[in-house]
Amino acid sequence: MNRLCTHLLAALLIGMPFIGAKAQDLMSDTWVGTDALGRHMPTSKEVGSLKKDKARTVGIFYVTWHTQDLHNRSGIADVSKVLQADPEARINGNSPAWPGGMGSWHWGEPEYGYFLSRDKYVIRHDMSMLTDAGVDVLIFDVTNAVCYYDEWDTILETMEQMKKEGNTVPKICFWAYNGPVITTIQNVYEKYYKKEKYRDLWFYWGGKPLLLCNMRPDLDANGGGVTNPNPNFDADAVTNTANPHYGNTDYTEKNYKFYTREVTDFFTMRNMWWGYYEWGGKRYVGTEDNWTFGLQMNDKSVADLSPKQLASTHQGRLEECSVTPAQHPISITGKSWRRQTSEPKLNQYDEPDSAFVPWLGKTVKNPSGYGIYFQDRWDEAIQADPDFLYLNDWNEWTAGKYPIGKAPGSDADGPQEFLGRKNNTFFFVDQYNAEFNRTIEPARGQYTDNYYMQMAENIRRYKGARPIPVNHGFTPIRFDGNLNDWQNVTTKYLDTRFDTFHRDHDGYSGLHFVNNSGRNDIVESKVAFNAANVFFYVQTSAALSPCTDHNWMLLLIDADCNSKTGWYGYDFIVNYNVKNSSQTTLMRYSAKEKQWKAVAVISYRMKGNEMEIAVPRKLLGLLGNKATFDFKWADNPQNLKDPISLCTDGDTAPNRRFNYRCIWTR
Numbered sequence: 001m002n003r004l005c006t007h008l009l010a011a012l013l014i015g016m017p018f019i020g021a022k023a024q025d026l027m028s029d030t031w032v033g034t035d036a037l038g039r040h041m042p043t044s045k046e047v048g049s050l051k052k053d054k055a056r057t058v059g060i061f062y063v064t065w066h067t068q069d070l071h072n073r074s075g076i077a078d079v080s081k082v083l084q085a086d087p088e089a090r091i092n093g094n095s096p097a098w099p100g101g102m103g104s105w106h107w108g109e110p111e112y113g114y115f116l117s118r119d120k121y122v123i124r125h126d127m128s129m130l131t132d133a134g135v136d137v138l139i140f141d142v143t144n145a146v147c148y149y150d151e152w153d154t155i156l157e158t159m160e161q162m163k164k165e166g167n168t169v170p171k172i173c174f175w176a177y178n179g180p181v182i183t184t185i186q187n188v189y190e191k192y193y194k195k196e197k198y199r200d201l202w203f204y205w206g207g208k209p210l211l212l213c214n215m216r217p218d219l220d221a222n223g224g225g226v227t228n229p230n231p232n233f234d235a236d237a238v239t240n241t242a243n244p245h246y247g248n249t250d251y252t253e254k255n256y257k258f259y260t261r262e263v264t265d266f267f268t269m270r271n272m273w274w275g276y277y278e279w280g281g282k283r284y285v286g287t288e289d290n291w292t293f294g295l296q297m298n299d300k301s302v303a304d305l306s307p308k309q310l311a312s313t314h315q316g317r318l319e320e321c322s323v324t325p326a327q328h329p330i331s332i333t334g335k336s337w338r339r340q341t342s343e344p345k346l347n348q349y350d351e352p353d354s355a356f357v358p359w360l361g362k363t364v365k366n367p368s369g370y371g372i373y374f375q376d377r378w379d380e381a382i383q384a385d386p387d388f389l390y391l392n393d394w395n396e397w398t399a400g401k402y403p404i405g406k407a408p409g410s411d412a413d414g415p416q417e418f419l420g421r422k423n424n425t426f427f428f429v430d431q432y433n434a435e436f437n438r439t440i441e442p443a444r445g446q447y448t449d450n451y452y453m454q455m456a457e458n459i460r461r462y463k464g465a466r467p468i469p470v471n472h473g474f475t476p477i478r479f480d481g482n483l484n485d486w487q488n489v490t491t492k493y494l495d496t497r498f499d500t501f502h503r504d505h506d507g508y509s510g511l512h513f514v515n516n517s518g519r520n521d522i523v524e525s526k527v528a529f530n531a532a533n534v535f536f537y538v539q540t541s542a543a544l545s546p547c548t549d550h551n552w553m554l555l556l557i558d559a560d561c562n563s564k565t566g567w568y569g570y571d572f573i574v575n576y577n578v579k580n581s582s583q584t585t586l587m588r589y590s591a592k593e594k595q596w597k598a599v600a601v602i603s604y605r606m607k608g609n610e611m612e613i614a615v616p617r618k619l620l621g622l623l624g625n626k627a628t629f630d631f632k633w634a635d636n637p638q639n640l641k642d643p644i645s646l647c648t649d650g651d652t653a654p655n656r657r658f659n660y661r662c663i664w665t666r
């Protein structure tokens with residue numbers, strides 16, 4: 001059944017937190033932030049400085065199977081919506097609440113909506129989110145021998161374009177496993193690597209591009225035994241001594257027995273499969289060169305292993321661990337599962353009503369968003385501290401619904417029950433609902449970006465972080481509209497370039513997504529102090545739009561670095577009420593009245609693609625010889641409903657819920 005457990009993993013440039021010679025380093029490991037559950041991004045003070053004793057690499061499984069043809073499918077197939085409409089549908093696969101029969105289903109709705117893989121808006125946001133979080137490499141899925149060349153080309157071209165624009169993007173590699181894996185890999189090798197296509201995006205491991213594959217190609221999740229036709233077979237090379245390929249098995253075998261010599265010479269190869277205690281009759285998890293994309297923790301033999309014993313080794317060195325938000329519905333191991341308590345009792349929506357959250361130290365209702373299983377795996381993986389952490393997955397979202405009793409897509413015997421129920425008429429293998437899925441990419445509604453933020457927080461614990469830059473002294477800023485004096489301020493707070501890209505692309509089932517909210521592309525900010533004022537500087541990639549525009553160039557300030565005071569932490573806002581071309585309003589959030597209240601009219605100057613604002617220090621409560629506060633810029637959010645409003649429209653600097661932290665000493 002694990003035919004469907006298809007996953008690709010990618011790894012990143014060894015030891016290089018930032019890649020590409022011209023790509024700018026946003027210093028996102030110095031950004032601060034608080035997620036919806038109140039968890040803070042740990043800074044270098046808490047996790048230590050960037051660890052330099054060895055390279056630490058994070059890869060994530062990046063699915064590309066949301067293909068363009070899915071636009072033509074009828075009806076949205078979303079399990080969470082089905083179960084909300086009719087809880088009885090969790091048992092009866094023929095309930096009218098299921099708009100289709102079997103086939104592929106979303107477990108829930110993505111923040112982007114039901115997107116397709118070639119949507120460049122989605123690709124760009126994915127790449128900047130993953131880079132911000134510290135992910136180094138994407139692993140593209142070829143585990144079922146399906147090559148998504150159209151999707152890969154769009155994604156890889158978009159990544160190259162982002163690099164040209166000065167952005168950092170992850171690297172990529174491929175993971176093949178089931179079916180004719182030797183032929184599949186040969187095809188991918190010849191299409192991309194042999195032609196040196198997208199070469200600057202290849203992920204290297206051990207000095208060569210990394211390839212994740214099946215090192216026992218005669219055995220796969222379907223039992224194996226498939227033939228691997230050789231696309232380069234040359235009958236003449238078998239007998240003709242004058243043939244340049246005479247005697248070369250890369251050409252003389254009609255069907256491959258193993259990977260070709262050019263493939264084995266070209267790549268660093270690692271076996272990659274689910275972390276079973278045994279696979280194919282041999283010990284698997286925690287053994288030499290056998291990487292995992294998740295762990296079979298509900299198997300006591302696996303659960304009894306120590307964190308280090310769960311890591312695969314290479315020449316005896318701890319090389320790889322996998323970290324996932326959950327396992328599978330078929331193993332009843334969801335997001336709230338723990339070794340000590342296993343899966344909590346499920347309610348009529350097949351979600352736990354409550355569970356104890358160790359990192360919070362209390363029991364909560366609707367625990368699926370709290371990352372219980374995820375944090376346990378993170379803690380163990382960080383304790384093992386391997387060279388490579390593999391996350392599964394970013395954006396799988398969909399999984400097959402199958403009739404009970406049959407193996408997926410075949411007449412072979414399959415599971416007789418689902419989630420412990422013998423009367424279920426169907427089952428899901430990989431993803432099912434909010435509790436049973438492994439998606440890290442933000443969801444719409446549900447638990448939004450909890451898993452993204454938890455990933456970013458834990459990558460920092462794994463890698464360490466650079467110290468937050470410090471500003472020193474008074475800076476003679478002449479507030480005269482000539483912005484040249486800002487060149488003397490060297491501490492820069494940077495944002496992704498051209499993340500104002502507009503969306504215009506088909507989605508699943510007849511949907512079409514348009515988002516033209518990208519307007520002013522914020523690229524750089526600075527802060528300066530004198531005795532009376534804090535000066536803010538901001539630069540955009542093109543001339544600023546008129547100050548009369550909706551939600552124009554908002555400056556949000558968390559003056560006490562406390563996410564519990566103000567509007568989601570922000571105590572002040574500037575530009576929410578712009579007076580004219582040189583005067584704007586400083587407003588303070590009134591928790592009592594739940595609205596922004598004017599504090600003072602203050603001055604700003606703009607010229608071309610630059611702007612400066614002077615805010616009296618005493619109004620912010622930032623007098624004295626040192627000050628620390630958090631801030632961010634946001635242009636054209638549709639509304640200020642919640643922090644997700646800062647993630648889905650316009651541009652924010654820094655991205656999403658992150659803030660810059662300004663530290664200043666006299």
Ligand SMILES: [Ca+2]
Nearest residue numbers: 495496521522
């Ligand atoms: Ca930007």
Ligand SMILES: [Ca+2]
Nearest residue numbers: 562565566569
């Ligand atoms: Ca605050």
Ligand SMILES: [Ca+2]
Nearest residue numbers: 495652653655
């Ligand atoms: Ca941005």
